[in-house]
Structures are given as C-alpha cells and as structure tokens.
Amino acid sequence: MATLRLKDVRKSYGNAHVIKGVDLEIDDGEFTVFVGPSGCGKSTLLRMISGLEDITSGTLEIDGQVVNDLPPKERGIAMVFQSYAIFPHMTVRENVAFGLTIAGASKAEKEEKVAEAARILQMEHLLDRRPSQLSGGQRQRVAIGRAIVRKPKVFLFDEPLSNLDAALRMDMRMEIGKLHEQLDATMVYVTHDQVEAMTLADKIVVLKDGLVMQVGSPMELYHAPANLFVAGFLGAPSMNFVTVDVQSRDAAQAQVSNAALEPIAVAHKGRIAGEGKAVLGIRPQHVRAAQPGQGMLHGQVMLTERLGAETVVDLKLKDGSKFIATFAEDRVFEPGESVDLTFDPAQAHLFAPEDTTSAPH
Amino acid sequence: MSSKLTRSNRAGWLFALPGFSLLFLFIIVPFFFAFWLSLTNQRLVSPNPTEFIGLKNYRDLLSVSIITLEPERTEAGEVVRDKDGEIEYPRVRTITRSDEFPQYRGMQEWFRWQSGDTAKVVIAADVVFMKALVNTLTFALFIVPIQGGGALLLALLINQKLRGINAYRTIYFMPVVISIVVISLLWRFIYSGNEGLLNNILSALTFGAFTPVDWLGNTETALGSIIAMSAWQAMGFHMVIWLAGLQSISPTLYEAASIEGASKWQTFRYVTWPGLRNTAVLVLIVITMQSFAVFAQVDVMTNGGPLDSTQTLVFQTVERGYGKQDISGGATISVILFLMVLMISAVQAFLTRERK
Numbered sequence: 001m002a003t004l005r006l007k008d009v010r011k012s013y014g015n016a017h018v019i020k021g022v023d024l025e026i027d028d029g030e031f032t033v034f035v036g037p038s039g040c041g042k043s044t045l046l047r048m049i050s051g052l053e054d055i056t057s058g059t060l061e062i063d064g065q066v067v068n069d070l071p072p073k074e075r076g077i078a079m080v081f082q083s084y085a086i087f088p089h090m091t092v093r094e095n096v097a098f099g100l101t102i103a104g105a106s107k108a109e110k111e112e113k114v115a116e117a118a119r120i121l122q123m124e125h126l127l128d129r130r131p132s133q134l135s136g137g138q139r140q141r142v143a144i145g146r147a148i149v150r151k152p153k154v155f156l157f158d159e160p161l162s163n164l165d166a167a168l169r170m171d172m173r174m175e176i177g178k179l180h181e182q183l184d185a186t187m188v189y190v191t192h193d194q195v196e197a198m199t200l201a202d203k204i205v206v207l208k209d210g211l212v213m214q215v216g217s218p219m220e221l222y223h224a225p226a227n228l229f230v231a232g233f234l235g236a237p238s239m240n241f242v243t244v245d246v247q248s249r250d251a252a253q254a255q256v257s258n259a260a261l262e263p264i265a266v267a268h269k270g271r272i273a274g275e276g277k278a279v280l281g282i283r284p285q286h287v288r289a290a291q292p293g294q295g296m297l298h299g300q301v302m303l304t305e306r307l308g309a310e311t312v313v314d315l316k317l318k319d320g321s322k323f324i325a326t327f328a329e330d331r332v333f334e335p336g337e338s339v340d341l342t343f344d345p346a347q348a349h350l351f352a353p354e355d356t357t358s359a360p361h
Numbered sequence: 362m363s364s365k366l367t368r369s370n371r372a373g374w375l376f377a378l379p380g381f382s383l384l385f386l387f388i389i390v391p392f393f394f395a396f397w398l399s400l401t402n403q404r405l406v407s408p409n410p411t412e413f414i415g416l417k418n419y420r421d422l423l424s425v426s427i428i429t430l431e432p433e434r435t436e437a438g439e440v441v442r443d444k445d446g447e448i449e450y451p452r453v454r455t456i457t458r459s460d461e462f463p464q465y466r467g468m469q470e471w472f473r474w475q476s477g478d479t480a481k482v483v484i485a486a487d488v489v490f491m492k493a494l495v496n497t498l499t500f501a502l503f504i505v506p507i508q509g510g511g512a513l514l515l516a517l518l519i520n521q522k523l524r525g526i527n528a529y530r531t532i533y534f535m536p537v538v539i540s541i542v543v544i545s546l547l548w549r550f551i552y553s554g555n556e557g558l559l560n561n562i563l564s565a566l567t568f569g570a571f572t573p574v575d576w577l578g579n580t581e582t583a584l585g586s587i588i589a590m591s592a593w594q595a596m597g598f599h600m601v602i603w604l605a606g607l608q609s610i611s612p613t614l615y616e617a618a619s620i621e622g623a624s625k626w627q628t629f630r631y632v633t634w635p636g637l638r639n640t641a642v643l644v645l646i647v648i649t650m651q652s653f654a655v656f657a658q659v660d661v662m663t664n665g666g667p668l669d670s671t672q673t674l675v676f677q678t679v680e681r682g683y684g685k686q687d688i689s690g691g692a693t694i695s696v697i698l699f700l701m702v703l704m705i706s707a708v709q710a711f712l713t714r715e716r717k
C-alpha cells in the first residue's frame with residue numbers, strides 16, 4: 001500500500017543522459033505500466049525506483065518519504081526480473097522464503113507465508129523442486145512468490161513475461177492481473193508488449209528517449225493520443241498518418257485536405273498553429289468502404305491480407321502515401337482496384353508535423 | 362564405429378600421431394612401467410639381471426611396528442633411572458638386531474611415547490620415507506586451506522570494479538609465471554638466517570627485540586617456511602580460477618539478493634558461495650594434487666634437510682631413483698603416491714558431489 005511520486009527525476013551515465021526529467025505520480029493500489037521503444041529508459045527508471053540504480057537528480061518519494069538515498073531493502077519494494085533471477089541451488093520453497101530467511105524470520109512464520117504464497121500462485125506441488133526442474137512460467141511464478149511473501153509496499157516488474165512463449169504469456173498476464181486484484185498493491189510494470197500494457201494497466205506511462213510522452217488510462221491513450229509518437233505507438237496495425245494542408249482554422253476545428261482527401265473539418269485541440277502542413281492520424285479500424293466515386297479518401301489496393309475475421313488492406317493513396325485499412329469482415333480486394341474510403345472525422349486526430357512534445361499532465 | 366574412425370580420418374590420425382606418440386612415450390609408458398619396476402629389484406645402471414621380487418619394495422617402505430620396551434630393573438625389581446630421573450630402557454637395536462625377532466630386522470626407531478613405566482616405540486622399515494610421507498601430508502593439509510582460501514579472498518577483492526584493478530590482477534598473478542626455481546632461490550635469501558629480509562623486517566618491526574632465526578636451517582621452522590612460500594606462490598593461479606567462477610554468476614542474482622535485503626555476508630553465503638560450488642571442487646582437487654607433488658622448492662631451498670624435516674615423497678622418489686640409482690625404490694614411492702592421490706581425489710569428489 002503506497003503512493004509513489006517522482007519529481008524531475010534524471011539519470012546520466014557520464015555524458016549519456018538516459019532519463020531526462022520524469023515527473024510522475026502513482027496512486028495507492030494503482031497498476032502502472034511503463035511502455036516505450038527499446039532503449040527508452042523503462043528499465044532504468046524502474047531500477048531507480050528499486051534502488052538498484054542511483055538517482056542523478058530529482059526526488060523519489062514512496063509514501064511521502066524521500067527515498068533517494070535509501071538502499072533497496074529499506075524502500076519496501078519487491079522486484080521481479082525478466083530473467084527470473086531465482087537462486088539455482090535452492091528449492092522453490094527456499095527461494096520463495098529467501099527474503100524471510102534474510103530477515104531472520106522463524107521457521108513457522110516462513111512455513112506459513114510460503115504456503116500462502118504457494119496457494120495464491122497455485123504452485124504447492126512445486127515447492128520441493130529445484131529451479132532446473134521447472135518450466136519458464138513456473139520459474140517466473142517462483143520469482144513472483146518470492147516477491148509477495150514479504151508483503152512489500154510496491155511491486156516492480158521488469159518485462160516479467162518476455163521470456164515466455166505466447167500462450168503462456170497470456171496465462172501469466174491474466175494471473176498477474178488477478179494477483180493485482182487480490183493483493184490490491186501498488187505495482188509498476190515494464191513491458192514493450194502493447195497488449196500487456198492495455199489489458200493490465202490502470203495507468204500507462206509512454207516513454208521515449210528518457211522523457212514521458214503521455215500518461216493516462218489505456219483508453220485515454222488510445223482514443224486521445226497527445227502526440228504523434230503516442231498515436232503511432234499504441235494500436236496494431238499502427239495509426240495511419242497522412243500529411244495534409246490546413247486551409248482554415250477556427251477555435252476548435254481546422255479544415256484540412258490533400259490530393260487524396262476531400263476537405264474535412266477535424267478538431268485540432270490547439271496542436272496546430274495556423275495554415276501550412278499538418279498530420280492527420282486515422283486508425284486502420286476507423287475507416288469504412290464507401291460507394292465507388294464517393295467517400296473522403298481515395299486510393300488503390302496494393303496488397304490484401306485476408307485473416308478470416310478481418311481483412312487488412314495495404315493502400316496507396318492518391319497523394320502517394322501508404323495507408324492501411326482493416327475491415328471487420330472477409331472481403332476480396334483485387335490489387336490495383338480503386339478504393340474509396342470514408343471515416344468519422346471525430347475519430348481522426350490532427351497533429352502538428354514532427355511534433356514530439358509531451359502532453360501536459 | 363572405431364573402424365569408421367580409423368578409415369575416414371586417416372589424415373586426422375596422422376596429424377595426431379607426433380603429439381600422441383610423445384604423450385604415449387613419456388606419460389603412458391612410464392606410468393605402466395613404474396608399476397612393473399616397483400615389483401623388481403631393478404637399479405638404474407647395473408650389470409646384474411633384473412629379478413621379479415613381488416611386493417618386497419612395498420614391504421621395505423611401508424612396514425611399521427610398535428614394540429614395547431620394559432624399563433631396566435635392578436635385581437630387586439626397582440626401575441633404573443638416570444641422573445635426571447628419567448627411566449632407562451634397553452636400546453631399540455637390541456631388538457631390531459636380535460635373532461629372536463627376525464620380523465623387526467633392519468627396522469629403526471621412528472618415534473616413541475611413554476605409557477606408565479613402559480615405552481612404546483614405533484619402528485619403521487624406512488624412517489626417511491615415513492618422514493617424507495608425514496611431511497607431504499602436513500604440507501597438503503596446510504596448503505589446501507591456506508592457498509584455496511587466500512586465492513578466494515584475492516579473487517573477491519579483485520572482482521570489484523575499481524580503477525586500476527588490472528594492475529592488482531597482474532601483481533597477484535606474477536608469481537605463477539615466474540619459474541618456481543627462481544622463486545625458491547629468492548626466498549632462500551628472504552629466509553636467510555643472518556641478513557635475510559624476513560629477519561630484518563621482523564627485527565625492524567619489533568625494534569630489535571626479535572632474535573634472528575635461520576628459517577630454513579631449523580627443523581622447527583623449515584617445513585613451515587616452505588609451506589608459507591608455496592602457498593603464496595601458486596595463490597595467483599587459483600585466484601584466476603576463482604575469478605572465472607565468480608564472473609559466471611549472473612549479476613541479476615546479486616540484484617535480487619540486494620532487493621531482498623541481503624547483507625554482504627548473506628550475499629556471499631546465499632549467492633556467491635553456492636555459485637562457486639563447482640569451482641571449489643576443482644580448486645580443492647587441483648591444489649591437493651599439486652601439493653602432493655611438491656618437489657622443486659624442497660630441492661632448491663633445503664634438499665630435504667635439516668635432519669629430514671622437509672623430506673617429501675616426490676623428493677624421495679627423485680633422490681632414490683636417480684641419486685641412489687635405486688630406480689625400483691623410486692618407482693615404488695611414485696606408485697604409492699599415485700594411489701594416495703587417486704584415493705584422496707576420489708574421496709573429495711565423492712564428498713563434494715551434487716546431491717539431488
């Protein structure tokens with residue numbers, strides 16, 4: 001049970017600035033997910049919270065107490081690593097009880113807490129095995145067991161599922177979700193798997209190059225991305241970006257068009273200055289096929305992928321840009337065929353070209 | 362399978378041949394030859410034909426007995442004492458040379474202790490061999506923990522990320538690459554009785570209160586001095602082995618331990634030491650085997666002296682086989698040494714086996 005607060009937290013290795021000022025608040029019991037491309041500093045930020053890396057500048061508070069200079073054990077955190085990091089020479093029981101052994105807990109206490117953790121994670125039958133006799137998923141369960149016996153204030157996970165195969169990952173993802181409900185603990189979770197982020201998170205923090213791009217609930221981020229990066233990062237296939245000319249702009253909307261796009265009015269949310277170029281973002285799922293000769297977007301089919309439940313079509317728009325559309329039905333398109341598309345301008349997003357500014361939060 | 366090997370790999374075997382034949386000639390043949398020699402009376406150079414004499418060489422080395430000496434008594438049955446009040450016993454040679462006890466013929470006193478009025482005397486067919494055996498065991502007994510433990514400490518120190526740590530690594534490893542003969546010569550100066558470095562340092566540290574010791578010329582200190590120097594010399598080698606073991610332990614295990622709040626000692630006990638298990642077995646067995654083969658230090662520094670206090674098995678093997686031309690006697694010692702080392706290593710391997 002704890003709140004976390006980061007104020008202008010920075011990290012540099014010599015001249016390499018890895019975390020460039022992160023402000024973040026995490027509420028008690030919240031499941032927060034850090035996502036971002038490889039090398040953006042997710043692990044570094046998590047390790048700074050854990051105390052494995054020291055904080056170059058800024059402050060980190062857990063439950064209102066500044067913990068910058070506290071060693072990991074005094075922060076009341078537990079961490080689960082991608083590589084499991086369970087001790088190979090100990091049995092599962094000894095591994096799970098490790099934190100208690102270190103703290104000098106009595107045998108009876110250890111027995112009781114290990115049994116409880118094993119029950120929660122459904123691994124009672126594994127307790128006397130050694131790690132070498134476990135599958136990857138079971139090992140990760142042991143690592144999670146080791147984390148929960150100590151009843152830490154904050155759980156930290158660094159890509160705990162990325163060494164598992166797809167099916168197992170889904171199982172474990174649900175288990176971690178359940179675990180969060182059961183323990184009602186504050187959890188911080190690093191991943192670069194969008195599905196994990198979208199399904200598990202109460203709050204997603206999108207990072208890029210050591211900066212926070214946007215913070216919000218999964219649906220906020222999906223439906224109202226604050227910038228091009230977040231818009232392109234979440235959702236699969238990712239959002240289409242069409243460069244458009246701004247014809248006019250009033251307080252709420254801007255009139256935009258290009259060679260392939262009929263003039264439409266889109267809300268600009270203050271993100272574009274005036275006339276000139278802008279980028280229009282449209283999710284592949286948000287377009288529908290229109291009657292030939294009608295519609296708002298015009299292009300030509302390059303490639304069709306029929307997946308049964310849906311059809312993914314690669315298009316080349318009239319202005320020469322690429323566009324992906326998905327239709328929630330099985331439908332045949334011939335390569336070279338002309339296609340006219342329509343969409344709801346309320347579901348489109350307008351961004352300034354090359355914007356990378358992070359959203360206010 | 363083997364026919365396929367020989368057929369299709371003719372070139373391979375040809376390339377292996379020079380190396381293999383050298384190994385065969387100088388390692389494998391002498392190994393079996395030693396067994397055979399130890400059962401004969403072969404001398405290095407001798408006009409007489411070789412005779413098969415069974416296990417006589419082994420008896421001549423290994424026979425040990427305990428005899429009980431009754432004190433000398435007066436007619437009245439009183440125990441005779443010398444002027445210091447010590448009980449007087451008949452001389453051991455009255456027994457070992459008497460025709461009454463052919464089984465003790467030629468044996469000599471090794472050591473004795475007193476029980477009540479009687480004296481128990483341990484006599485051995487070959488006292489020098491027995492001393493060599495005890496010295497070698499003592500040597501191994503001290504070297505294994507000192508060298509192994511010291512090397513581990515060095516490895517732990519050197520495994521840190523510090524500026525210039527490579528300089529330390531080099532310094533600690535240096536004695537390993539220098540010839541043991543050169544090192545032994547240097548240490549003879551260090552241990553020298555009159556102007557030796559060690560005596561000088563000790564007397565400087567104690568402001569002259571320390572009386573110089575002839576470290577290698579004294580039966581009390583000679584073996585200890587060789588042990589100290591030998592432990593230091595090969596420590597760097599085992600340090601490198603430990604270091605390799607240390608670096609194979611995954612850093613995330615240390616991170617996990619630190620998250621769980623382990624202290625330095627707990628981290629060593631629960632992460633480092635278990636991670637070094639296999640390395641420890643290797644180091645243990647290698648040091649044991651090496652210490653049973655101790656020779657060069659003794660040869661250069663003391664020649665087995667003073668009063669046989671630094672005799673060792675390999676030194677005896679060489680001295681007998683080549684010094685005294687008794688090649689079958691030398692071979693016998695080397696066979697005994699081989700069996701001993703084999704047994705000890707097997708016991709060590711068994712005791713340290715992976716328990717499932």
Ligand SMILES: Nc1ncnc2c1ncn2[C@@H]1O[C@H](COP(=O)(O)OP(=O)(O)OP(=O)(O)O)[C@@H](O)[C@H]1O
Pocket residue numbers: 013016018036037038039040041042043044045192
């Ligand atoms: N010890 C270090 N010295 C210098 N640079 C470092 C060090 N550790 C990490 N970095 C750099 O910091 C950046 C962030 O690394 P980090 O491991 O946090 O990335 P990440 O977001 O977790 O990526 P991934 O998804 O691949 O795990 C990277 O560019 C990396 O090169």
Ligand SMILES: [Mg+2]
Pocket residue numbers: 042043044
């Ligand atoms: Mg990472």
